[in-house]
Structures are given as structure tokens and as C-alpha cells.
Amino acid sequence: xxxxxxxxxxxxxxxxxxxxxxxxxxxxxxxxxxxxxxxxxxxxxxxxxxxxxxxxxxxxxxxxxxxxxxxxxxxxxxxxxxxxxxxxxxxxxxxxxxxxxxxxxxxxxxxxxxxxxxxxxxxxxxxxxxxxxxxxxxxxxxxxxxxxxxxxxxxxxxxxxxxxxxxxxxxxxxxxxxxxxxxxxxxxxxxxxxxxxxxxxxxxxxxxxxxxxxxxxxxxxxxxxxxxxxxxxxxxxxxxxxxxxxxxxxxxxxxxxxxxxxxxxxxxxxxxxxxxxxxxxxxxxxxxxxxxxxxxxxxxxxxxxxxxxxxxxxxxxxxxxxxxxxxxxxxxxxxxxxxxxxxxxxxxxxxxxxxxxxxxxxxxxxxxxxxxxxxxxxxxxxxxxxxxxxxxxxxxxxxxxxxxxxxxxxxxxxxxxxxxxxxxxxxxxxxxxxxxxxxxxxxxxxxxxxxx
Numbered sequence: 001x002x003x004x005x006x007x008x009x010x011x012x013x014x015x016x017x018x019x020x021x022x023x024x025x026x027x028x029x030x031x032x033x034x035x036x037x038x039x040x041x042x043x044x045x046x047x048x049x050x051x052x053x054x055x056x057x058x059x060x061x062x063x064x065x066x067x068x069x070x071x072x073x074x075x076x077x078x079x080x081x082x083x084x085x086x087x088x089x090x091x092x093x094x095x096x097x098x099x100x101x102x103x104x105x106x107x108x109x110x111x112x113x114x115x116x117x118x119x120x121x122x123x124x125x126x127x128x129x130x131x132x133x134x135x136x137x138x139x140x141x142x143x144x145x146x147x148x149x150x151x152x153x154x155x156x157x158x159x160x161x162x163x164x165x166x167x168x169x170x171x172x173x174x175x176x177x178x179x180x181x182x183x184x185x186x187x188x189x190x191x192x193x194x195x196x197x198x199x200x201x202x203x204x205x206x207x208x209x210x211x212x213x214x215x216x217x218x219x220x221x222x223x224x225x226x227x228x229x230x231x232x233x234x235x236x237x238x239x240x241x242x243x244x245x246x247x248x249x250x251x252x253x254x255x256x257x258x259x260x261x262x263x264x265x266x267x268x269x270x271x272x273x274x275x276x277x278x279x280x281x282x283x284x285x286x287x288x289x290x291x292x293x294x295x296x297x298x299x300x301x302x303x304x305x306x307x308x309x310x311x312x313x314x315x316x317x318x319x320x321x322x323x324x325x326x327x328x329x330x331x332x333x334x335x336x337x338x339x340x341x342x343x344x345x346x347x348x349x350x351x352x353x354x355x356x357x358x359x360x361x362x363x364x365x366x367x368x369x370x371x372x373x374x375x376x377x378x379x380x381x382x383x384x385x386x387x388x389x390x391x392x393x394x395x396x397x398x399x400x401x402x403x404x405x406x407x408x409x410x411x412x413x414x415x416x417x418x419x420x421x422x423x424x425x426x427x428x429x430x431x432x433x434x435x436x437x438x439x440x441x442x443x444x445x446x447x448x449x450x451x452x
Contacts, residue, residue, distance in 0.1 A: 013213050017147040018158050020212045021140040024095055025162025026169065027205040028136045031102035031198050032067065032129055033163070034170035036262045037282075039064040041174075041275055042191050046110050047119045057266055058394055061387040063123050064262065067130035068383020074134020075372030076232055082139050082368035083231040086214045087146075090368075091139040095209060098132035099202030101125045106195030138358075138372030145359040146215035146430060153305070153426065156355035157297030164289035164343070167261060170194065171283045175276060217364055217430050231366035235373065242361050243374050248418030249309060249357065250378030252411040253350035256316050258382035259323075259408060260343045261286070263389045268327055268335060281336040285343040292348035300353040304424045309357070312349025313415040319346055320408035324401035350415065360425035367430075381411060 043063065044056035074094075082090040105125050111118045137159065145156040173194035181190040235243055261282065268278040300308045319342060326338035354375065362370030388407070392400045 014144075014147045014149075014155065016208075016212045017143045017215070018155050020091075020209045021144045022158040022162045022165075023208045024091060024136065024140050024205055025159045026166045027095065027198075027201045028098050028133050029163040029166030030169045030173075030201060031098050031166075031195075032133045033167045033261065034102070034173065034194055034198075035067065035105070035126060035129065036064055037167075037171055037174055037265065037279070038191060039262070041265060041269065041279075042187065043122070045187055046191065047122055048111065055394070058387070058390045059119075061262070061266075061390050063119065063126055065383040065387045066123050067126045067133070068380050070127045070130025071134035071376040071379050071383075072373055074131035074136075075138055075376040076134075076369060077131065078135025079138055079369030079372040080231055082135070082142075082372075083366055086218055087139045087142050087368060088209075088212060088214050090135055091143065091209055092206065094132045094136040094139065095202065095205050098129060098136065099198050099205070101128040101132065102195050102198035103202075106192040106198070134372065134376045137375055138368050141355045141359055141371065142218075142368055143212060143215060145356060146217035151298070151301050152359070152430075153301040153353055153356040154294065154298040156359060157294050157352050160297070160352055160355045161290045161293040164286040164293065167286040168283055168290075171279050171286065173197065175279045175283070179276070220364075231369040232373070234366040235362065235370040239362060239366075239370060242422075243370060245418045245422045246358055246361050246370075246374035247377045248414050249422060250350075250354050250375060250415075251381045252313050252316060252408075252415040253347065253354065254379050254381035255385045255408055255411040256320075256342065256347050257351065258385035259320075259389070259404075260339065260347065262382075263386040264323075264327065264339070266386075266390070267324075267393075271327055272330065273332065273335060277332045278335070281332075281339040282343075284336065285339040288340060288344035289348055292344050293352040295352075296348050297352035297356065300356065301426065304426050305353040305357045305360075306419050306422070306424050308353050309350050310416060310419050312346055312351075313412040313419070316342075316346045316350065317409040317412035320405040320412070321402075324405065328401075357425055359430070360428040364430065 039060045044053065044060040047063075048056040048059045078090045078094055102125075105122065108121055108125070109118055140159040140162075141156050144159060145152050148155040174191070177190045177193050178186040265275075265278050265282065269275050296308055296312075323338055323342060326334050329335075358371040358375050359367065361374065385407075389404050392403055396403075
């Protein structure tokens with residue numbers, strides 16, 4: 001008689017896939033966002049020490065932005081081979097590339113040691129980070145979503161939840177090292193320790209990832225996938241409107257992310273807050289965001305992706321005008337509340353459902369490429385927003401927060417328009433040959449799953 005306590009194979013693989021996606025995302029974003037925090041509080045002093053403080057901050061955010069510029073290219077490269085050869089192989093490669101690049105950042109000489117070669121090498125390694133995370137996200141989301149037979153929003157969201165948890169680890173690693181060593185030793189060599197730890201996380205991540213099987217959806221379409229020469233051309237030729245709408249849907253979430261997790265750190269420190277107080281607020285809000293991302297995404301399985309994302313975009317547009325006055329209040333408690341409200345409540349409304357939504361927009365033969373490209377182009381908002389805001393701030397002498405709030409609101413308005421133009425995707429069958437942007441509709445007007 002069979003042992004009924006043993007989970008069926010597909011459930012075991014789903015758990016492994018979700019665990020792998022979460023752990024992999026944590027590691028990738030630990031490395032990627034470690035750079036974000038370091039660019040706000042360290043790199044301007046270590047790699048751009050010849051510049052005045054405000055210009056150095058702009059330059060530091062510029063190197064930070066290069067990683068985001070490389071992400072769409074990473075999505076195309078790894079998406080191409082992921083759609084043809086499989087999701088798992090590409091995920092092993094992206095994790096390895098990220099871990100090695102981050103480890104090498106920890107070994108870089110400073111500007112004082114080798115001059116301009118230091119920031120050049122930093123940019124090269126940052127580009128490699130961008131390529132890696134650009135390929136990681138799409139594959140990790142697909143590993144969970146394509147293994148899931150129900151509650152796709154919930155299971156896919158663990159990949160997105162890995163991002164703020166990676167932020168928690170990276171911020172804790174930097175602040176913990178700084179607290180143990182003191183300011184002088186931290187700026188001298190201590191900042192390298194969190195980057196060097198990447199190699200340890202890489203070993204752990206590869207152990208988890210190698211135990212996951214290829215997704216059943218891809219296995220079923222393997223023969224067709226092997227004949228697919230250019231998934232990118234399929235996306236651009238057959239789904240250009242879907243791609244553009246997807247980019248618009250996700251843009252405001254990334255602009256908000258870049259504002260709350262990167263720009264606001266530098267802004268808060270310049271406004272007079274101790275660096276540790278700002279980082280403590282960021283750590284708390286990031287930890288709470290993990291729960292919110294999963295919770296709002298689970299809700300999107302019940303009410304649809306569109307209502308959840310729409311609510312978040314509208315609320316974030318309003319919050320953008322409240323955020324900076326709260327920081328300017330000078331109160332650490334108010335600063336923390338602003339970070340928690342923005343990153344832990346409002347941002348997850350927009351960001352959490354994106355994992356399932358992007359997966360549901362494209363067909364199996366080009367899903368890795370399409371989802372990655374849409375997500376990563378939208379992700380440019382997180383990389384370019386801090387740079388843009390720093391330049392706006394510098395050109396105005398430090399008093400342009402209203403302009404920044406208008407930019408945030410404009411991005412949210414674009415998301416609202418694109419969400420309204422895009423049909424609901426939560427009922428889409430991932431084995432369908434039809435794009436989720438134009439699904440068949442049943443009597444209730446929701447997506448009617450089709451099969452192949």
C-alpha cells in the first residue's frame with residue numbers, strides 16, 4: 001500500500017523550484033543591491049575621492065545605473081538560450097556569474113591606489129552583475145510559475161520576495177561590518193567583506209539550484225523550443241504591443257524601488273540623519289516587504305493582477321508628494337514610517353504581482369525572453385531614477401523634491417494607463433499558444449484557458 005504521507009513528485013519539484021527561486025533571488029539581489037547601498041554611502045569616497053561630495057554621489061549612482069542598463073541585454077542573452085535549451089542551465093550560469101563578479105568587486109583596488117582604472121574596473125564588474133541579474137529573474141520566475149498548477153501569483157512571487165530579503169542581508173552585512181570596525185577601518189577595507197562573502201552564498205545557492213528539475217511546461221515544448229532560432233524575434237514580431245504594455249506596467253514599481261532603496265539613503269544622510277538610522281529604516285522596511293510581496297501576490301490570485309497593481313500605482317503617485325516632507329521633518333521615527341509605508345505596503349502592491357503577470361504575457365517558446373526583456377526594460381527605472389534625481393537635486397542646489405515627486409507620479413500614471421489597456425492575465429493557461437494580452441474570454445469576461 002503506498003505511503004500517503006509522501007508528496008507527489010510534482011509537489012516536491014514545486015517546493016524545490018520555489019525554494020530555489022527564492023534562495024537564488026536572495027543571493028542575486030544581495031549582490032546586486034549590496035552595490036546599490038554601497039554606491040549611496042561608500043563608493044563616492046572610495047572610487048571617486050577626487051570629486052566634490054555631490055558630484056561624487058552623481059558619479060557613484062552613474063556606475064550603479066550601468067548595472068540596470070545591462071539587465072535587458074542579460075535578459076535577451078540568457079532568455080534566448082533559456083527558451084531554446086532550458087531554464088535550469090541558464091540559472092546556474094547567471095548565479096555563477098553574479099557571485100564571481102561580486103567577489104571580484106571586493107578585491108578591487110581603490111582610486112587612491114590605481115587612479116582612474118579603479119572606477120573603470122568597477123563599471124565592468126557592475127555590467128557583469130547587470131547581465132547576470134537580467135538573466136536570473138526571468139528563469140527563476142518561470143521555474144516556479146511553470147511548475148505550479150494553481151496559485152501561480154503566490155508561488156511566482158517568492159522570486160520577487162527574494163529582492164527585499166537580499167536587501168536585508170546586504171544592508172545588514174554593510175551596517176554590521178561598519179559597526180564592528182568603525183568608520184576609518186570600514187572605509188579603508190571593511191566594506192570589502194560583504195562582497196567577499198558572495199562566494200560563500202554562491203556555493204549554497206548552487207547546491208539548492210542543482211536539485212531542481214527542468215519545468216514540465218518547457219519539457220513538453222522542448223522539441224519546438226529546440227527549433228526556435230530567435231525567441232527575441234518572436235517577441236518583437238508577434239508581441240510588440242504586449243511587450244510595451246508590460247514595460248509600462250512595471251516602470252513605476254522600479255522608479256519607486258530606486259527612490260526608496262537607493263536615492264533616499266543618500267538624501268536622508270545629506271538631510272542630517274546618521275547613516276545608520278537610515279540603513280536601519282531600510283532594513284526594517286525591506287524585511288516587512290517580503291511578507292507584503294507574498295501577501296499581495298496571493299491576493300492577485302483571487303481578485304486578479306490588474307486591481308492590485310492599479311491600487312498600488314494610484315497610492316504611490318500620491319505618496320510621492322508626501323515622502324520627502326516626511327524625511328525633511330528631521331524625525332527618525334517619521335523617516336522610518338515613510339520607508340515602511342513606501343517600501344513595505346505600497347511598493348509591494350505594484351511589484352509583487354509582476355512575477356506572475358510577466359510570465360502570463362508570453363507563450364512558452366519565447367516566455368523566458370519576453371518576460372525577462374519586459375521586466376528588465378522596466379527595471380531601468382530603478383537604475384536611472386536615483387541618477388536622474390541626484391542630477392536634478394544637484395542642478396537645483398538641493399531643493400527640487402517637488403520635481404522628483406512629479407516624476408514619480410508621472411511614472412505611476414503611465415502604469416495606470418498600461419494596466420487599463422492590458423487585459424487580465426491571471427486566468428491564462430501557460431501552455432497556450434495565444435498571448436495573454438489578447439486572451440479568449442468566457443461568459444464572465446475573464447481569460448478562458450486554452451490548450452495545445
